[in-house]
Amino acid sequence: MSYQTALAIFLPLGLAIAAMGSAFGLGRAVSAAMEAMGRQPEAAAKIQLGMIIGCALIEALTIYALVTVFILQGKIS
Amino acid sequence: MLTEELAKHAAEKAQEGAPELPNFITFLYHEYGEAAFVGFLHHYENVIFSWMVAVFLCVLAYLVYRKRSIMPGRWQNAVEMVVEALDNFVCGILGPEGRRFTPFLGTLFIYILTMNFLGMKSPTANLNQTLALAICVFFYVQYTGIRSFGIVGYLKHMAGDPKDVITWLLVPLNIPIHIIEELAKPMSLSLRLFGNITGEDVLITVFVGLGVSALSFLHLPVGIPFEVPFVFLALLTGTIQALVFTLLSTIYFSLMLPHEEH
Numbered sequence: 001m002s003y004q005t006a007l008a009i010f011l012p013l014g015l016a017i018a019a020m021g022s023a024f025g026l027g028r029a030v031s032a033a034m035e036a037m038g039r040q041p042e043a044a045a046k047i048q049l050g051m052i053i054g055c056a057l058i059e060a061l062t063i064y065a066l067v068t069v070f071i072l073q074g075k076i077s
Numbered sequence: 078m079l080t081e082e083l084a085k086h087a088a089e090k091a092q093e094g095a096p097e098l099p100n101f102i103t104f105l106y107h108e109y110g111e112a113a114f115v116g117f118l119h120h121y122e123n124v125i126f127s128w129m130v131a132v133f134l135c136v137l138a139y140l141v142y143r144k145r146s147i148m149p150g151r152w153q154n155a156v157e158m159v160v161e162a163l164d165n166f167v168c169g170i171l172g173p174e175g176r177r178f179t180p181f182l183g184t185l186f187i188y189i190l191t192m193n194f195l196g197m198k199s200p201t202a203n204l205n206q207t208l209a210l211a212i213c214v215f216f217y218v219q220y221t222g223i224r225s226f227g228i229v230g231y232l233k234h235m236a237g238d239p240k241d242v243i244t245w246l247l248v249p250l251n252i253p254i255h256i257i258e259e260l261a262k263p264m265s266l267s268l269r270l271f272g273n274i275t276g277e278d279v280l281i282t283v284f285v286g287l288g289v290s291a292l293s294f295l296h297l298p299v300g301i302p303f304e305v306p307f308v309f310l311a312l313l314t315g316t317i318q319a320l321v322f323t324l325l326s327t328i329y330f331s332l333m334l335p336h337e338e339h
Contacts, residue, residue: 049170053328056321060265063272070275 008076011069018065025058098197098282127200130191159187170327171334178330181217185210186323193274193315196308201318202275204267211263211270214326219259222333234333235259262329266322273318277311 033051037044106119118125141156149157163183167175189210192201200206223231237244237251281304288300 049324052317052321053324056269056325057265059273060269063269063276066276067268067272070272 004076007072011072011076015062015065015069018062022058022062026055029054029058097202097278098285100198102198122198123200123203123206126195126198127192127206130188130195130200134187134191163187166323167327170324171331174334175327175330178221178327182323182327182330185214185326186319189270189322190316190319193319194312196311197278199274199278199315201270202278204271207267207270208263210322211267214266214329215259215263218262218326218329218333221330225334262325266325270318270322273314277307277314281307281311 029051033047036047040047100122102115102118102122102125105115109115110119138156141152144150145153160183163186164176164179167179167182171178189201192206193199222234226234233239235252235255236248237255239245239248239251284304284307285300288303291301291303292299
């Protein structure tokens with residue numbers, strides 16, 4: 001297997017695995033935030049702020065995988 | 078033929094790496110590629126576009142500032158609303174002391190938002206642009222830390238505020254961790270913004286290419302606008318990423334400010 005083939009197979013696969021992991025993380029974070037907001041609607045703004053920070057930090061992990069894809073994309077062809 | 082040019086350009090770009098949509102500089106380059114000025118524009122197009130955004134914002138701010146009055150007009154009202162919202166946002170996190178950071182953080186937000194909304198060629202889809210912004214944030218945060226704790230206090234903060242024997246023993250462990258943490262902040266800030274905006278741009282470009290090639294058998298200068306839903310998605314992510322960049326910068330400032338009221 002040439003390294004181009006390996007990259008073409010495993011770059012999307014790695015991105016998919018990273019996206020799956022952060023999807024689970026995001027799901028837990030958002031559901032907990034929604035529950036908290038439902039219980040305390042008056043604190044919704046603060047909870048939302050914290051949720052957005054957490055979501056950004058979780059999502060960054062997928063973005064790192066995406067950046068790797070962008071960096072190595074030129075080597076495939 | 079316009080669509081064929083577009084498709085050819087997209088194919089050329091796809092071989093270089095991430096595909097991107099052509100803009101007016103690309104057309105100038107295709108038409109007058111041998112002119113030195115156009116070559117200059119093409120080579121530095123990210124810089125040109127980010128300067129265009131900066132100049133646009135400066136001119137807008139200047140025009141509104143020049144005609145300010147007690148009874149605000151339409152433009153002054155809009156700008157005041159934006160500034161007040163940003164001020165509330167920053168002061169809500171940093172407290173009333175944090176007002177002196179509003180100009181910097183607000184400028185970051187408006188600048189990044191405008192660059193994200195530039196559409197076909199966001200300067201934020203280039204790592205140099207986002208890294209430059211993140212490095213500005215990094216140095217300003219360190220400067221704020223040194224100013225608010227003093228040099229000794231800053232070094233102590235980096236050593237994890239040692240108080241008794243055990244925390245002093247942990248100092249050699251704490252210092253590298255804090256240094257790596259501080260250096261990771263601009264990295265993650267810039268990579269997050271770059272990755273998100275580039276991802277959006279690539280998505281839109283791919284769907285434009287699909288729309289063009291779907292009708293290419295007709296040889297008409299039109300395509301199916303497959304990219305429209307993703308443009309709306311790009312509006313959403315552009316706003317959220319600008320907000321997240323500003324929010325995380327604000328949090329980094331708040332970590333470097335002494336806080337007693339909690």
